[in-house]
Every structure is written in C-alpha cells, then in structure tokens.
Amino acid sequence: MLDTICLENFGPLQSLQWSGLGRINLVLGENGSGKSFLLKALYTAIRTLEEYRRGDEQSTAAEILAHKLYWTFQCEKIGDLVTKGADASLSLSIDVDTQNFSYKFGKDTTKQITSLQNEVAPRSSNSIYLPAKEVLSIHSIILKSRETDKSFGFDDTYVDLARALRQAPRQGRNYKEFADARKNLMDLIGGRIEHDEDSGRWSFRKGNQRFAIGVTAEGVKKIAILDTLLSNRYLDTHSIVFIDEPESALHPKAISELMEIIVLLAKSGIQFFLASHSYFVVKKLFLLSQQYSMSIPVLSAEPQGWKKDDLLQGIPENSIINESISLYKEEVGLSLV
C-alpha cells in the first residue's frame, strides 16, 4: 500500500506532499489541474516496482522506470517531464508498505536515470490504471500500435490495461470480496464481457443474448473491465487501482453503485486512487466514509496549491461543491428577484 507521496517539479506538479494515505484516496480538481498526471506518476513508479526482478526480468529498476515514463508520458525525452522553468530536478519519493522508493533526474535526461533508491521488496501483485475511456472496442488497435508498430498514440496505461484484459478468466475460488464485488458489478450492468480467442473480438453477454462490443454502452464496457480484471486474477488484494474519472459514461446511480463496489474491494485490501470532478463521486464517497467510519483522504487542486482533507471529517470546500452552490444561488436569484 502506498503510504506517502512526495513530488517536486513533476510536470504540472511543482510541489506536492501527501501522507496518511488510505485504502481509497480521492484527487479533485478542475480540468488541467494535474490530477491524471499525478495518478500516472504514481502508476509508473508502482509498475516499476512490480516489473523489477519479476520472473527472468534482468533490467534494472532505473531502466524499467525510464521505459515506463517514456511510454506513459510519451515525450521525446524524459527530461521534458521536469516542470518548465524549474531550476531543480524532478523528484518523486513514495513509501510503499513503509519502505521508500525515490528517484530524481534533470531536464537534460534522455533515458538514463542515475539517481534512484529502492528499499521496497519486489512486488508480485499487479496494479492497473483505468483511463477515462473504455478500451474494449479498440483493444486490438491498442495492442497493435505498441507491439507491432511501436508508435506513440496509446500510452502505457492503455497498453498495460489491454494486456491485462488479454489474460483468460480463471476458474476456482476467488477472494470473497472479489466474488461479492463481481456479483454487484454483474447486477449493475446485467451481464459480462467475453473475449473470443479465435476472432480476437469482445462481446457482451446478457442472459442468452450476445451483443457486439461496438453496440454495447460505454458505461457497461467500463464496468465490465473491472469485472474482467477481478475474474482473471490480474488484481489481487495488494493491487493498487488508479481510476481516472470513474464517473465518465456512468449515470449518477451507477456512479453510486460503483463507489460501493470500490469500498467493498478496498476492504479486501486493494488500494484505490480516484481522480474525479464529479459531485456524485464526492457525495457518495463522503456518505460511505461516514457509514463505515472509513478514512478517505482527499487532495484538492486549489489556485494556491494542493489542499489535503479527509472525507471522514466532512466534505471539504472545493470547486465541485462550490459550483453546485453557485448554480443553486443562481436559481434562487432567478426566483426571488
């Protein structure tokens, strides 16, 4: 589990320290505030730790990290990730299960990271990043663009997810919380997705009916992706799941149900980082934090910097709630003037 985060001069994130992280962590902010960037920065670090020394992998952590940063952020050289105009180096330091992993590099770095410290034991778990857009309908295109064409376009969050989905579902007993979550996910969308190995195509199965993935609703595909990662055991109870805009393509009712499923999975041990600008995500997570007395740390992008709160203590003042109040006041003004 990620306990502490410290970033300096990392793209739009000039300086950020966030400690006391929970099983569910929420990042709020307007478009362009750096929410997704933060999640990707954390994802590249965690995936580096997970790929390092796995199986017969011989690359150093620095090599894996440089490769991961290059393909995730897709800039000409990784030194381009250093905050524009910053004098100091980019640095990231995280504590994973109380052990530290940190690195830094300057703006002239092309792909050689010379300063990297790693005290974290090799991780056997897999973490995943779920982008705002679903990947099932372009699954083969994503894989071809990287594995055959080796071209930019789909970053590593998409490619890793496409690869993770390729793993076949596994039979046998799953973690209880995973089984419960899968049942709730199926209730939510009314079916499951299946991959046909021969045609390489995905379809959505609802009862005895099978639908082409192209005619399946966006929200259904999004939920089905999480279900697949639980069924093929890509995720385990030590995984970290980064979800960018969990609200996208979902009805508010489905958002609420998804948040309940996330809480269920968090209780099993999975750690979540959610980047959102949804009123419903904030509200529902606030209610769940109260219901289960569960700490849900919140990081909000404010004009003066990042603000840290916990939903257990209440909904912090933030631009999403403020916009809701602003619309309400506009309505009152129209009524009473």
Next chain:
Amino acid sequence: MSYTIVESGLIFGPFLESECFPIENSTLYKNIGNGVKMVEFVLCRPNTLKEPVLWMVEAKHSSPHPGNVQDFSDFIHEIKEKMVNALSLCFAAILKRHPVDKGIVPASIQSIDLSLCKVRCILVLNGHPEAWLPPIQDALRASLSPTNKTWNLDPNSVVVLNENLAARYRLLQAT
C-alpha cells in the same frame, strides 16, 4: 404598522401590514380548525417587472440528512403539505370563499389577479450551511412538481434558503 414574525429562532420582517398576511396566526386559519398544516406567513412582493408575487414562507430549525431516507422524505412531505394548504387557503381567501372580516387579508393580496400572479414556495432553514441547501431544494421541487404543474407555476417557484440568504432577500434583518 408593520409585522415581525418570530419563528424557528428567526425574526422575520419587519414587513408592511399591506404586504404581509400572517396566515398561521390569522382568524381565517384558526376558523378552519385542526388538521390543516400551514406555513408561517404569506408576502406579496413585486418582482423587478413589477408583477405581484406571492411568497409562501415556512421556517424550520433543522432538516433531517438526505441520507436518512425515511425521515427526510417525511420532512419533505410535511413542507409540501404546508405549501399546498397555504396556496389553497390563500387563493380561497382571495376568492372570498370564507366569511371573514374585511381587512384580514391585506389589500395587496386581496386584489391580486389570480390568473396572473406568481407564487414562490420558500422554506427557510435556520443554521444550515449553504452546501446542504441544493439537495433539499431539489427534493422539495420534485415533491411540489404536481402542484406546480396543475397551477401552472414557474419552474423555479420552489426556494430553500438559510438565514443568511433569507436576509439577503429581505426576509430577515441582516445581522
């Protein structure tokens, strides 16, 4: 002469006698007897277009949390009942369906054109943070939707305020 109305820890007014109908304390309401829940008072306030608008005002100390579904739904139902009763009684009074003394209903309300007048159903919640108000307003609006439609009221006729906003819209004296 003017009225001030003390309710739910708030002091409403002062309102001119000619614009305010303290309906809950009126002989008109008292003559009806028990079983009819009523708002605190009715105001006649012209809008910026000089059109007369009837403000039906109810005040409460608190509301249940929307997460407490049963209590919240009972609360919304009670406010809705008061608003609907106030609308009916006010319109009935203007239509002179009740035998009451002249002057019980202020002239500005008695002379209003019911076919054109606008209505605002206003709930004032004492001590509520602004962030709690939008969902309550949404819930009350949904509950009053059938009344809104049958009387052809404006879509924005339901308003929920806290004491600060009530002061801004001259229902209370600003403190």
